[in-house]
Amino acid sequence: MLKYVLNRVKSSLVILLVVSMITFFVLMIIPGNPAQLILGTDATAEAIEDLRIAMGLDRPYYQQYLGWLLDLLKFDLGTSYIYGEAVTSLIIRAIPVTFSIAVFAMLIATITALFFGILSAVKKDSIIDYFSRSIMQLGTAIPSFWIGMVFIVYFGLRLKWFPISGFVPISSSFAGFLKSIALPAIVLAIGETGTLLRIVRSSMLDSLKQDYMDAARIKGLNKWKIYMKYALRGALIAPVTIIGMQFAKLAGGTVVVETIFALPGIGRLVLTAVERRDIVLLQGLVMFITTTVIFITLMVDLLIMTINPRIKSVERGE
Incomplete structure (x- = not known):
């Protein structure tokens, strides 16, 4: 290791x-x-x-x-031309916004994809399976900017359940923090759920066909215990990889959603740096995003090795 x-x-x-x-x-x-x-x-x-x-x-x-x-x-990313501040300070200030949205979006997407993906595989060709396939298609087909605008108009302006812009730090108000990231997180989650659900379903279907599943059934184990303990563990490799890739993408900045909801995150910084040609800021952001993606990818690889010990043997050449 x-x-x-x-x-x-x-x-x-x-x-x-x-x-x-x-x-x-x-x-x-x-x-x-x-x-x-x-x-x-x-x-x-x-x-x-x-x-x-x-x-x-x-x-x-x-x-x-x-x-x-x-x-x-020396971890000195220079000073932004536009803001007149250290790039490191600007990134540190934007990290909580983007990472909060990314974490909550992936939690929603992961829970939804696992729930419907497992049921869809177990109840193949049933109503729940067709419903899950519809979620897959909608999640991947509808543009996030359109969903964001619909959510702003309906949940923000009409029902007034959530603020339509701005970010409230968790240190100021936990309830305000949740409200400020709810709509952006849901919008991002919808876009990521479709792909993840498809991977969970296909991986689960493949796992259910393996020989060890027949052995578990012969032992007379409870069917849901078989599904959750044996089938799901064997099906987690691909979903975990996709979750890591999706989170790395979101953590690197969600330009469209942050722009729509006027959130001061990494994505907005990238957009500002490009528009104003702030080279120093853009260079720092690219290096930060690259480092983040590499780090998350490494963590995902280590997690996969923990889930499936056979991969360790392959890495050691056994």
């Missing part, structure tokens, strides 16, 4: 290095002058050039990259 983790860490560092190079040089060649964006269109050419030199943008690209990389190793 330790050797596997060390190998993954080494490969992750290589990936981060490659991503840092691509991110830096691609963003640097994008047309536009950050100094002019900061000072505005009314600034003189001399003022723009002075600021450009002060920002180090007159140096060769490789020198700028090496300096940025050294700062990155």
